[in-house]
Amino acid sequence: xxYEERYEKALVSMKAxxxxxxxxxxxxxxxxxxxxxxxxxQEGVKPIPEDxxxxxxxxxxxxxxxxxxKNAYRFIRERLGKEGLQQFVHTEVEGQSxxxxxxxxxx
Numbered sequence: 001x002x003y004e005e006r007y008e009k010a011l012v013s014m015k016a017x018x019x020x021x022x023x024x025x026x027x028x029x030x031x032x033x034x035x036x037x038x039x040x041x042q043e044g045v046k047p048i049p050e051d052x053x054x055x056x057x058x059x060x061x062x063x064x065x066x067x068x069x070k071n072a073y074r075f076i077r078e079r080l081g082k083e084g085l086q087q088f089v090h091t092e093v094e095g096q097s098x099x100x101x102x103x104x105x106x107x
Contacts, residue, residue: 003054010061017065021072024088028080037075041068 018041025034044067048060077085 003058007054007058007061010058010065014061014065014068018068021068024091025076028084028087033075033079037072040071040075044071 021037022034025037045064046060048057052060073085073088076088080087
């Protein structure tokens, strides 16, 4: 798969994953928790240079997704405990929201 296509799919998948995580946080906590998590995400998200190659854009986007996912899991575990994290993982897998992201990793 060409890097342009990988990059485009990574962006779409990242936005969908952000929406899924935000929805879960809002449902189980509140809007303030969603804002807090988004603030944590912004601390480590790297900007995507407009003049970069599609390979570089893909790598930055994928790195941002890893950062957001890692911090989302930590955030959920800290606020909802182990049971909340297990519920998140179960909901995520059950909803197959990660299937596209898994495909990105293998292509």
